[in-house]
Amino acid sequence: MPRPIQARISSRALTHNLEVARRHASQAHIWAVIKANAYGHGLARAAQALAAADGYAMLDFEEAIRLRAQGVDKPILLLEGFFKAQDVTLLAEYALTPVVHNIEQIEILEKTALSAPIDAYLKVNSGMNRLGFTVDNVRIAWNALHGHPQVRSVTLMTHFADADGASGVAAQLEWFNSLTQPMSAPRCLANSAALLRYPQSHADWVRPGIMLYGCSPFAEQSAADLGLKPAMTLASEIIGLQNLQPGEHVGYGFSFEATQEMTIGLVACGYADGYPRHAPTGTPVLVGGQRTRTVGRVSMDMLAVDISDLPEAYIGTPVTLWGEGLSADEVAAAAGTVSYELLCALAPRVPVVEV
Numbered sequence: 001m002p003r004p005i006q007a008r009i010s011s012r013a014l015t016h017n018l019e020v021a022r023r024h025a026s027q028a029h030i031w032a033v034i035k036a037n038a039y040g041h042g043l044a045r046a047a048q049a050l051a052a053a054d055g056y057a058m059l060d061f062e063e064a065i066r067l068r069a070q071g072v073d074k075p076i077l078l079l080e081g082f083f084k085a086q087d088v089t090l091l092a093e094y095a096l097t098p099v100v101h102n103i104e105q106i107e108i109l110e111k112t113a114l115s116a117p118i119d120a121y122l123k124v125n126s127g128m129n130r131l132g133f134t135v136d137n138v139r140i141a142w143n144a145l146h147g148h149p150q151v152r153s154v155t156l157m158t159h160f161a162d163a164d165g166a167s168g169v170a171a172q173l174e175w176f177n178s179l180t181q182p183m184s185a186p187r188c189l190a191n192s193a194a195l196l197r198y199p200q201s202h203a204d205w206v207r208p209g210i211m212l213y214g215c216s217p218f219a220e221q222s223a224a225d226l227g228l229k230p231a232m233t234l235a236s237e238i239i240g241l242q243n244l245q246p247g248e249h250v251g252y253g254f255s256f257e258a259t260q261e262m263t264i265g266l267v268a269c270g271y272a273d274g275y276p277r278h279a280p281t282g283t284p285v286l287v288g289g290q291r292t293r294t295v296g297r298v299s300m301d302m303l304a305v306d307i308s309d310l311p312e313a314y315i316g317t318p319v320t321l322w323g324e325g326l327s328a329d330e331v332a333a334a335a336g337t338v339s340y341e342l343l344c345a346l347a348p349r350v351p352v353v354e355v
């Protein structure tokens with residue numbers, strides 16, 4: 001038998017969450033964002049479960065071409081566009097829609113005869129200062145793309161830095177609108193947070209990611225409250241027990257010290273499986289469906305959980321690290337990160353089963 005850890009992926013949850021996104025999006029078309037191996041859920045599986053989306057958004061040519069090879073004929077948006085001149089021929093060959101966000105890409109496109117017309121996304125930097133053109137060059141980019149004989153359509157795009165936070169989208173939306181006001185083209189702005197919270201940002205296409213996987217983009221609103229279902233459950237089992245006396249310690253660095261008699265379970269899951277090493281003592285975990293806490297430092301292949309109040313817990317008792325019954329958002333918050341990072345970090349060594 002293999003080590004008892006596994007990741008259970010629910011296609012039904014993915015499909016459900018896309019329906020939730022669809023209800024919020026009303027008329028807007030939906031790019032299902034499946035970058036980073038579909039946030040750890042498996043590219044092909046996620047693409048299939050999210051087949052009701054209008055297109056897929058991702059990063060890698062290699063992954064996009066793999067989807068095409070599997071028969072996917074929906075639009076595919078490459079969120080960072082292309083990186084080298086030799087990539088450009090692949091755009092036409094595989095009907096990929098690049099995000100164009102810098103002047104070098106424009107120069108490459110102007111020099112290249114495409115073998116077939118392509119659709120392009122023009123990325124506007126509306127204040128996040130990550131990728132995109134702003135006031136000094138957005139017109140140049142627009143004219144170059146709009147005037148390219150082999151660019152069939154241009155869509156205007158931006159990305160919000162704080163749609164989930166206190167700043168919201170208003171300032172970026174206003175700046176984007178003023179930068180693009182004279183340009184007649186469809187628009188694509190909203191990530192999950194903007195889709196859920198700011199209908200005025202929906203425009204023609206939306207780009208939800210995290211919500212499709214059943215997590216909340218908001219610190220103060222749970223996925224369950226948003227009607228989302230967790231698509232990934234990371235599960236394992238107890239493989240060892242220790243009884244501790246007051247003053248005894250657990251794990252590397254002796255970082256946890258028992259102040260009273262207690263029992264701990266050792267769980268077959270560590271940071272080499274993708275569990276965050278920085279999760280402190282007290283991070284929530286389910287043992288036999290009961291909520292308890294981790295104790296001590298997370299090791300490469302194991303972590304310890306407090307089972308003092310769970311007399312039924314024994315070798316083989318199931319443990320849920322996150323997912324069904326315990327939101328990855330909550331575990332992430334305890335570990336000082338976001339669910340995105342937990343989901344994406346699921347290690348290749350963890351066997352995946354579909355449920």
Ligand SMILES: *Cc1c(COP(=O)(O)O)cnc(C)c1O
Binds near residue numbers: 033190191210217
């Ligand atoms: C990742 C990403 C998204 C999806 O964001 P979520 O917060 O996961 O919904 C949308 N747009 C761009 C440009 C992205 O990089």
